[in-house]
Amino acid sequence: MIERQDTESGAHFAFTDRWGGVSAVPYEQLNLGGAVGDDPAAVRTNRELAAKSLGLDPGQVVWMNQVHGREVAVVDGPWHAADAAAPVSPAAPAAPSAPSGIPPVDALVTARGGLALAVLTADCVPVLLADPVAGIASAAHAGRPGLVAGVVPAAVEAMVALGAEPSRITARTGPAVCGRCYEVPAALRDDVAAVVPESWAETSWGTPAVDVVAGVHAQLAALGIQDRGRSDFCTRESGDHFSYRRDRTTGRLAGYVWLDGADGPGGTA
Ligand SMILES: [Zn+2]
Numbered sequence: 540m541i542e543r544q545d546t547e548s549g550a551h552f553a554f555t556d557r558w559g560g561v562s563a564v565p566y567e568q569l570n571l572g573g574a575v576g577d578d579p580a581a582v583r584t585n586r587e588l589a590a591k592s593l594g595l596d597p598g599q600v601v602w603m604n605q606v607h608g609r610e611v612a613v614v615d616g617p618w619h620a621a622d623a624a625a626p627v628s629p630a631a632p633a634a635p636s637a638p639s640g641i642p643p644v645d646a647l648v649t650a651r652g653g654l655a656l657a658v659l660t661a662d663c664v665p666v667l668l669a670d671p672v673a674g675i676a677s678a679a680h681a682g683r684p685g686l687v688a689g690v691v692p693a694a695v696e697a698m699v700a701l702g703a704e705p706s707r708i709t710a711r712t713g714p715a716v717c718g719r720c721y722e723v724p725a726a727l728r729d730d731v732a733a734v735v736p737e738s739w740a741e742t743s744w745g746t747p748a749v750d751v752v753a754g755v756h757a758q759l760a761a762l763g764i765q766d767r768g769r770s771d772f773c774t775r776e777s778g779d780h781f782s783y784r785r786d787r788t789t790g791r792l793a794g795y796v797w798l799d800g801a802d803g804p805g806g807t808a
Contacts, residue, residue: 541553541554541555541556541589541592541593542554542556542713542714542770542772543593544711544768546669546671546709548671548672549652549671549798549799550669550671550676550709550796550797550798551593551795551796551797551798551799552667552669552709552711552794552795552796553593553794553795553796554665554711554713554714554770554792554793554794554795555569555571555589555792555793555794556569556714556772556777556779556780556792557569557570557779557780557781557790557792558779559588559589559592560581560584560585560588560589561581561584561585561588562577562578562581562582562585562790563578563581565786565788565789565790566581566789566790567790568585569585569588569589569790570582570585570781570789570790570791571585571586571589571657571659571790571791571792571793572659572661572790572791573602575788575789575790575791576788577790586600589793589795590655593655593795595655595795595797598617599617599653599654599655600617600655600656600657600795601614601616601617601618601647601649601654601655601656601657602618602641602657602659603641603644603645603646603647603657603658603659603678603680604641604642604643604644605643605644605645605658605659605680606643606644606645607645607680607682607684607685607688608643608644608645608684608685608688608690609645609646609685609688609689609690609693610642610643610644610645610646610693611644611645611646611647611648611690611693611694611696611697612642612644612646612647612648613647613648613649613650613697613701614647614648614649614651614654614656615649615650615651615654616651616654618640618641645679645680645681645685645690646677646678646679646680646690646691646693646694646697647677647678647679648675648676648677648694648697648698648701649675649676649677650673650674650675650701650702652674652797652798652799652800653797653798653799653800654797654800655795655796655797656676656677656678656795656796656797657678657793657794657795658678658679658680658793658794659680659791659792659793660680660682660713660714660715660774660791660792660793660794661774661780661781661782661783661789661790661791661792662682662715662716662721662774662775662782662783662784663680663681663682663683663685663715663716663751664680664681664682664686664712664713664715664751664752664755665678665679665680665681665712665713665714665715665792665793665794666678666679666680666681666691666694666710666711666712666755666759666794667710667711667712667713667794667795667796668694668695668698668708668709668710668711668764668796669708669709669796669798670698670702670703670704670707670708670709671707671709671798672704672707673698673701673702673703673704673707674798675698675701675702675703675798676796676797676798677694677695677697677698677796678794678795678796679691679694681751681755682751683721683723683731683749683751686731686734686735686738686751686754686755686758687730687731687734687735689758691755691758691759692758692762695708695759695762695764705762705763705764706763706764706765708764708766709766709768710759710764710766710767710768711767711768711769711770711794711796712752712755712756712767712768712769712770713769713770713772713792713794714770714772714773714774714777714780714792715751715752715770715773715774716751716773716774716775716782716784717750717752717773717775717776718738718740718741718748718749718750718751718752718753719740719741719742719743719748719773720742720743720748720773720775720776720784721740721742721748721749721750721751721775721784722742722746722747722748723747723748723749724747725747727747727749728740728747728748728749731749731754732749735754735757735758736757737750737753737754737756737757738750738751738753738754738757740753752769756769774792780792
């Protein structure tokens with residue numbers, strides 16, 4: 540089962556759950572994360588299964604080496620393509636790449652129709668953005684550190700630099716740990732709320748918490764993005780989703796965003 544939304548303007552948003560793959564316990568079944576201890580062959584198969592179920596070419600899905608930062612990469616093809624990536628973040632020079640050659644970024648932006656951007660999570664907030672008029676899409680990984688660092692505003696800034704307009708952007712956030720489940724020390728809650736007040740929360744058992752989803756939506760609203768939607772699922776409460784806080788050793792869910800390609804309606808070629 541996959542949460543999916545397709546707009547008439549040719550934008551596509553999808554979030555996986557844990558079913559429909561080949562991984563064994565504790566990654567059963569559809570683990571899409573390559574750095575969590577699962578069998579790499581199973582992950583490869585799962586990525587192919589997920590892409591095919593979405594009507595995507597597995598070779599046209601771009602993944603990230605996520606590090607809880609705010610760096611953004613603009614891509615126009617998979618990483619193995621010669622000219623695939625050019626870091627655009629105004630922050631520090633690009634950090635050393637992972638052994639895989641995939642640079643450490645927490646957001647991707649593309650102007651290429653048909654190219655899918657993917658984000659991995661298991662409690663963090665997967666954020667998918669698209670301006671179909673400009674033909675710009677973005678996927679971002681926003682956990683608590685990313686919320687504070689501003690990875691979502693950085694992704695939107697990179698989209699705008701390529702011609703997107705916030706008033707035209709559709710934003711969707713996927714399954715993530717909810718504010719009633721994400722317990723933190725009181726001082727940490729204060730630190731996060733000092734940056735994003737809307738993230739201040741309390742657990743269902745009455746202790747300090749952070750609502751990262753609410754914080755991300757507040758950041759999106761402040762940027763002028765009104766068309767926002769969110770998944771109803773809390774990963775920690777849902778047995779159909781991976782949750783790091785609940786299970787520690789577990790798989791990763793994926794969010795995918797793409798725009799119609801050159802040979803489809805709304806193509807950008
Ligand atoms: Zn919850």
